[in-house]
Amino acid sequence: MKWYEKNKTEVLEELRSNMELGLSSEKIEERQLKHGKNEFAKAEKPSLIKRVFHHLKDISTIVLIIAVVMSFMLSLRHKESFIEPLVILSIIVMNLILAITQEGKAEKALESLADLNSPSCLVIRDGIRQEIDTVELVPGDIMVIETGSLISADARILESNSLMVDESSLTGESEPLEKNGLAIPEGKVPIAEQSNMLFSGCLVTAGNGIAVVTETGMNTQIGKIAGFLENTKKGKTPLQQRLDKVGMNISTIAIISAVILFIIGMIQGSDFWNMMLLAVSLAVAAVPETLSLIVTLTLSNGVKNMVKKNALIRKLPAVETLGNTSIICSDKTGTLTQNRMSIKRLCLYGENPVKDSDEFSQNQIEFLKMLACASNALIQIDEDGSPQYIGDATETAIIRLFHEKGLDKDQIEEQYPRVAEIPFSSERKMMTVIIEDPKGGYLVLTKGALDRLPFNKISLENKNKIQKLHDSFAHDALRVIALGIKHIDVLPSEDELESVEKDLDFSGIVGLIDPPRPEAIKAIKSAKKAGIRTIMITGDHAATAAAIAKELCILSEDQKAITGSDLEEMTDEELAASIEDYSVYARVAPADKIRIVEAWQKKGEVVAMTGDGVNDAPALKAADVGIAMGKTGTEVAKSASDMILTDDNFATIVEAVHEGRKVYSNIRKTIYFLLVCNLSEIFVMLFAQIVGWGVLVTPVMLLLINVLGDGIPGLQLSKEESDPRIMESMPVKRTESLFSGGLLHVIIQQTAICSLVVLAAYYVGSYLNIGIQNPSDEIGQTLAFIVLGWTSILHILTVRSRKSIFKRTFLDNPSLVISMACMLLALVIIVIVPSIRTALGLTKIELHHWLIALGLSIVPTIVAEIRKFIDNHSENSEYEELEYSYK
Ligand code: ADP
Ligand code: MG
Numbered sequence: 001m002k003w004y005e006k007n008k009t010e011v012l013e014e015l016r017s018n019m020e021l022g023l024s025s026e027k028i029e030e031r032q033l034k035h036g037k038n039e040f041a042k043a044e045k046p047s048l049i050k051r052v053f054h055h056l057k058d059i060s061t062i063v064l065i066i067a068v069v070m071s072f073m074l075s076l077r078h079k080e081s082f083i084e085p086l087v088i089l090s091i092i093v094m095n096l097i098l099a100i101t102q103e104g105k106a107e108k109a110l111e112s113l114a115d116l117n118s119p120s121c122l123v124i125r126d127g128i129r130q131e132i133d134t135v136e137l138v139p140g141d142i143m144v145i146e147t148g149s150l151i152s153a154d155a156r157i158l159e160s161n162s163l164m165v166d167e168s169s170l171t172g173e174s175e176p177l178e179k180n181g182l183a184i185p186e187g188k189v190p191i192a193e194q195s196n197m198l199f200s201g202c203l204v205t206a207g208n209g210i211a212v213v214t215e216t217g218m219n220t221q222i223g224k225i226a227g228f229l230e231n232t233k234k235g236k237t238p239l240q241q242r243l244d245k246v247g248m249n250i251s252t253i254a255i256i257s258a259v260i261l262f263i264i265g266m267i268q269g270s271d272f273w274n275m276m277l278l279a280v281s282l283a284v285a286a287v288p289e290t291l292s293l294i295v296t297l298t299l300s301n302g303v304k305n306m307v308k309k310n311a312l313i314r315k316l317p318a319v320e321t322l323g324n325t326s327i328i329c330s331d332k333t334g335t336l337t338q339n340r341m342s343i344k345r346l347c348l349y350g351e352n353p354v355k356d357s358d359e360f361s362q363n364q365i366e367f368l369k370m371l372a373c374a375s376n377a378l379i380q381i382d383e384d385g386s387p388q389y390i391g392d393a394t395e396t397a398i399i400r401l402f403h404e405k406g407l408d409k410d411q412i413e414e415q416y417p418r419v420a421e422i423p424f425s426s427e428r429k430m431m432t433v434i435i436e437d438p439k440g441g442y443l444v445l446t447k448g449a450l451d452r453l454p455f456n457k458i459s460l461e462n463k464n465k466i467q468k469l470h471d472s473f474a475h476d477a478l479r480v481i482a483l484g485i486k487h488i489d490v491l492p493s494e495d496e497l498e499s500v501e502k503d504l505d506f507s508g509i510v511g512l513i514d515p516p517r518p519e520a521i522k523a524i525k526s527a528k529k530a531g532i533r534t535i536m537i538t539g540d541h542a543a544t545a546a547a548i549a550k551e552l553c554i555l556s557e558d559q560k561a562i563t564g565s566d567l568e569e570m571t572d573e574e575l576a577a578s579i580e581d582y583s584v585y586a587r588v589a590p591a592d593k594i595r596i597v598e599a600w601q602k603k604g605e606v607v608a609m610t611g612d613g614v615n616d617a618p619a620l621k622a623a624d625v626g627i628a629m630g631k632t633g634t635e636v637a638k639s640a641s642d643m644i645l646t647d648d649n650f651a652t653i654v655e656a657v658h659e660g661r662k663v664y665s666n667i668r669k670t671i672y673f674l675l676v677c678n679l680s681e682i683f684v685m686l687f688a689q690i691v692g693w694g695v696l697v698t699p700v701m702l703l704l705i706n707v708l709g710d711g712i713p714g715l716q717l718s719k720e721e722s723d724p725r726i727m728e729s730m731p732v733k734r735t736e737s738l739f740s741g742g743l744l745h746v747i748i749q750q751t752a753i754c755s756l757v758v759l760a761a762y763y764v765g766s767y768l769n770i771g772i773q774n775p776s777d778e779i780g781q782t783l784a785f786i787v788l789g790w791t792s793i794l795h796i797l798t799v800r801s802r803k804s805i806f807k808r809t810f811l812d813n814p815s816l817v818i819s820m821a822c823m824l825l826a827l828v829i830i831v832i833v834p835s836i837r838t839a840l841g842l843t844k845i846e847l848h849h850w851l852i853a854l855g856l857s858i859v860p861t862i863v864a865e866i867r868k869f870i871d872n873h874s875e876n877s878e879y880e881e882l883e884y885s886y887k
Contacts, residue, residue, distance in 0.1 A: 003156045003214045004185055004194040011156045017140035017212055019158055022124035031138035038137040038153055038216035040223055048100075055099050059251060063284045064092050067699060070277045077273065083839045084700050091703050095711070102293055102715060105300075119635055121152055141213040145198070147206055148614045148634025153213045154220040155198045157181035160209035167192065167202045170222055176205045191221060203636045205614050239320045239667065240295055242738060246671065247291050250678060254286030257682045264689045281699030285706045286682045288674040290714050295667055297718035302663035310647040311656040312630070318642035321624050322608070322660030325532060326731045327600050328653055329593070329609045329623075332538035332545065333393070334632060335650045336552055337514040341397040344478060347469055348508040356401055365405065367508050371483055372402045372409060373416050374433045374445040379409050392424075394481060397512050416443070422497055426539050426613065427589045428452065432501055434491065441489045444500045449541065449587070450482040450509065459506035466506060474543030477551060478511030516552050523651035524553050531730035532657065535583055537593060542586035549584045556583070564588040567595065575599045590615035597622045606734060608653060610645070611637050627653060662722040664732065668743060670717050673799040675747050677710045677792040680754040684788070687759060694777065696762055698841050701785045704830070708823045709792035716816035723802055746867070750798070753863050754791045757856040761787035764852055765845075778843035782831060783853055785842060789827045790857035793820055798864040803872065805865065
């Protein structure tokens, strides 16, 4: 169907729709059945079999399967029972089940993320304007388009008002295109030239209009493209990639060690098959197969927690970057302040200021009337008689005072009918309204920032006096709105409307207060402690901005406020050189934001930037973490962002940073945990082979420890709470190694101690003559098995916190403590139940052996405790850095 060739009426007829009324509920239901939802066909989820195969391809699983085959052949040769291959097989199955269920959980969490993100749009249905979920759109729906909307279906424009659309997502064309509902291109026209059509996925950068939906879902232009693309694989985040590398490195170490073990065994004349199996199992045991899984779980947990705290992550890598954030550039109005404005003071030209609560003179009432005429906010009286003020916060403040002084807006509007408006924009910082003058002719009312209003000569001669007045307001943190008036006899034509904005008479000013959010002050302080600097960006006057910044503790003695015009005079180099001096940017236009972001980035800082308008999008993209406002933000800003604040609250950003740091620290805990367990396994096996002790623990025992000791409790680390001190240390540099801050040090230390106690256990069991039983290899193996398992499991307690293990309670992470206790017990059961014991090649041990095993197993934890005590009580400045490491 070539929608662009037809005229409006034909299109509406074809779609059986009506521009004023939209579709009726019955038609919508009928069409939803016929056309389906307005969304892309979801890539089919891989079947269970596919997923199983995916995991079987994993290097550690392949090695495990080789182990099964070998152990099977060994059992055949020695005519033994098949218990060993069966145990290994069941371990493979267990690992698979664990991986698939946990991965499913993580995926679900991330999917719901996409759902939360689904945008809404404004439509006319049953004659009523309403906001609906974009997936509900059907062909024939009448869409109301505004600046900042994200178009979510293909549509034919019916009415348009200087509409500009960015179609780069579809055509690659980066300049916004002009769209017009009246134009009807002839012949075969490419998408980029169909100027009366709107396409799904494109952004409205200016203007407004009304359009009728022609195609939805997979039938839209972008849907067709999506259909061609293969299921785009979910990209891995930078941290995940780095961890994959760590995993690969350990696997390599493991495989090399296995080869060495095998060669030594062969030289010492051990059985070929036995050595082969042992080597393979060592490789398996030492590969940290759960690392990648735990990281995915940790990330998805982080995302879930952030949603609970009103921060919606749109791009997964943002979780990590948030943790590294060192600069937060935040809008003032509504984010740092409450955006609940009220007029506190008023001053007419040539008079003294009065308070809002004072009795107003006739002149003052007249002034307030004019100010109200120049505002677009509305009053609605509720059923219970209480007034509701709708509109921009600045204007509702004006209308509220107006109403409170007993004036009636409808009456004023009747008395002074409005004939034209030049709208407010953050660039212009003023707006103009032209009304009919009852005495004949017209009145031009311009309200906005005092320094932007174009006054006439007389007012300019009194500039100093007016400025003083303005400054006295601004120093009390009041936002100033000035009003200029003039009379004209004839109305200029539509095109020359802006020519009226000159030679205004200064009429007076009002001062509005917008109190800071109390939670913002707390959040700024906690960000400061965490080494994060907060920068305030606002369109307000520098003096007002500075006064509020002081209240918010953003502006300290040695820092300054700078205005947009000063900024303009600086070169990028000059700005980069002095950027650290400025904490407040006043009277800025959205385009300045991108320069601020880039200047900080040049200093190596990780910058988070907030924004809500269409013009903020480039800065949001340039920032390391672009943050859009959920309530006041446009779809354009949201689609350019990495994260959305559903409550528009600054404190939420700091919460999200906290969560991001937690994710990073939990991943480091996981590395600490898995590496010590795996490395000590490699080390003791190699050592025993080199000194001629032979097989320290059998392959099956090694595998059991791996699953029971590392796997199951390790997964619970993703839910670990963080040390509150995590927000008291400096942000981690992005380039910093995962092992920095002393982590490598403690990994080596704990690996050494764990290895030592395991070797000691084997030595006691096989060489020391204590108790009734004669020492033997079997007793040695059994003791080594218990101690290796127990130390691995207990190690998780050490990893949990930088503070003493006793500072953590059961309730902090019950599933971790429970799974740990169960696994400790499981090892005991394996050794005391005779049938299991014999099947695994273990032997009965005496009470004093148990006590020795217990004693040895807690040694690594005690050593770690002593180290923590020293670290936490030393005056050493290194402590600050250590903080983050493994907490
Ligand atoms: P912010 O970035 O703090 O939200 P704005 O860009 O909204 O600042 O406002 C900048 C300046 O524009 C204000 O200090 C005020 O002088 C003026 N202003 C704001 N809102 C209006 C309005 N509705 N009408 C006229 N002037 C306004
Ligand atoms: Mg604003």
